[in-house]
Amino acid sequence: WWLRQIMNRIENGQGTQDDIDKLVDICDNILGRSFCALGDAATSPITSAVKYFREEFEAGMHTPAHELFPPEHSVLFPVQTKESSGMVSA
Numbered sequence: 001w002w003l004r005q006i007m008n009r010i011e012n013g014q015g016t017q018d019d020i021d022k023l024v025d026i027c028d029n030i031l032g033r034s035f036c037a038l039g040d041a042a043t044s045p046i047t048s049a050v051k052y053f054r055e056e057f058e059a060g061m062h063t064p065a066h067e068l069f070p071p072e073h074s075v076l077f078p079v080q081t082k083e084s085s086g087m088v089s090a
Contacts, residue, residue, distance in 0.1 A: 002026055003046060010057055013064035020057050024050055 006023050009015045027043035034040060050057055059068055 003042070007046075010060035011065045013060060013062055013067070015057070015061045017058070017061065019061075020050060020054070023057075 003023065003026055006015070006019045006026075009019055023046055027047045030039045031043045031047075032040065056068070
């Protein structure tokens with residue numbers, strides 16, 4: 001729950017430097033201490049993302065994700081219009 005709340009704040013451009021450090025700290029406390037393997041599995045993507053893309057997390061402290069990474073510029077997930085999807089009514 002805490003991880004989700006912190007990630008939402010960062011995604012909305014309302015995160016703080018403490019939030020990024022807190023993400024890593026929470027993950028470190030879950031890793032290897034959970035009764036279920038899902039605990040470890042939940043932390044690995046977050047710690048890797050912060051390790052390799054910390055600048056993006058820091059940018060999220062003041063700019064919402066949809067402004068930093070506009071969906072319409074995505075190469076992996078192009079925005080489909082009705083025309084390009086073939087859903088245009090005749």
